[in-house]
Amino acid sequence: MTIEASDADLAVRVAEGDNDAEAEVCRRLGPRIRLYGLRHLQSASAADDLVQQVLLKMLEALRAGRLREPDKLAQFALGTCRMTVVELRRTARRQERLLAEFGPDLIPDPAPLPRLDEAQLARCVQGLKERERSVVVLTFYDEHSAAETAGFLGISEANVRVIRHRAIRQLRVCMESAA
Secondary structure, eight states, X not given: OOOOOOHHHHHHHHHTTOHHHHHHHHHHHHHHHXXXXXXXXXXXXXXXXXXXXXXXXXXXXXXXXXXXXXXXXXXXXXXXXXXXXXXXXXXXXXXXXXXXXXHHHHSOOOOOOOOOOHHHHHHHXXXXXXXXXXXXXXXXXXOOOHHHHHHHHTSOHHHHHXXXXXXXXXXXXXXXXXX
């Protein structure tokens, strides 16, 4: 039976450069930090990010010997959690204000799409070789994946992608020459 090291012992060992002590701090405090994040951030991914940020800040402080009371490691983790969540919320509010104020100026109005000449497109598709036309129709009209198209035509997926790429290039040239 092994006796678990106290928080103070772990803090001192981390300051001395003990990697096993760092791993133990992370193992011991990571789940608590995650629970704090889930409660206060209400997002699993945000809680996971909080765990990383807090553990990083804690380990940096421990390595530098900045923890005044090593026996209060858990309280230090809680305080670091609180400050990190406050900082995250402040940053989010600032970003929202800036986006509301300057966002419309940053996102230009999309240019209207040119009118598609459907008759010309039909002529261009008819001008493709049969295999190219089959790949284009199966891919874009029937919405089949490359694997499904390959299975249907009895060719490899790579071949489907090459044929599709060449057919699109031919269609582009055909449509541009008509314009």
